[in-house]
Amino acid sequence: QNVNKVETAVRITHLPTGISVRCTQERSQLQNREKAMIILKAKLLIIAQEQQAKAIAEIRGDMVEASWGAQIRNYVFHPYQLVKDLRTGVETTAIEDVMAGDLEAFIQAYLRQENQVLQEQAV
Incomplete structure (x- = not known):
């Protein structure tokens, strides 16, 4: 029953991006805070990887793959x-x-x- 209490719920917001994570899975607020931080870090990592992939794709441009049938x-x-x-x-x-x-x-x-x-x- 302790899981359903309002006092144990945690919401963490990353201010620069505005990403918000809410966690109510655990019985204590400390455990929920740790779990929410893990989830938030994972979301931020995914966003950073997407931005990096986009930047690399922009730098490479229309790069032709050197595969069979692509010869000049x-x-x-x-x-x-x-x-x-x-x-x-x-x-x-x-x-x-x-x-x-x-x-x-x-x-x-x-x-x-x-x-x-x-x-x-x-x-």
Whole structure:
């Protein structure tokens, strides 16, 4: 019967966030206060984790996952030599030059494609 008494109930409010926790489960006010603090800390931790995840997502932006099917270019060394940019469709057989860092044709094609998309969106 001591659980139902008003004197044993505890309500704790975190002033900066306004989160309020009420606990009436235990028989004593001290136990209810400890339990309410545990619950309040858990709620604040969840909020902090959500804010941190949101901040990280904002920093990362539109980050593409490096998984199968998300590649930008295909490199074929055997039985023939070919490099194909999957975004723009540009192909070249000068695989040695591409492997040495000559990506100018791919970069120019991608920039033309992005410029065209931006112009279409502006219209």
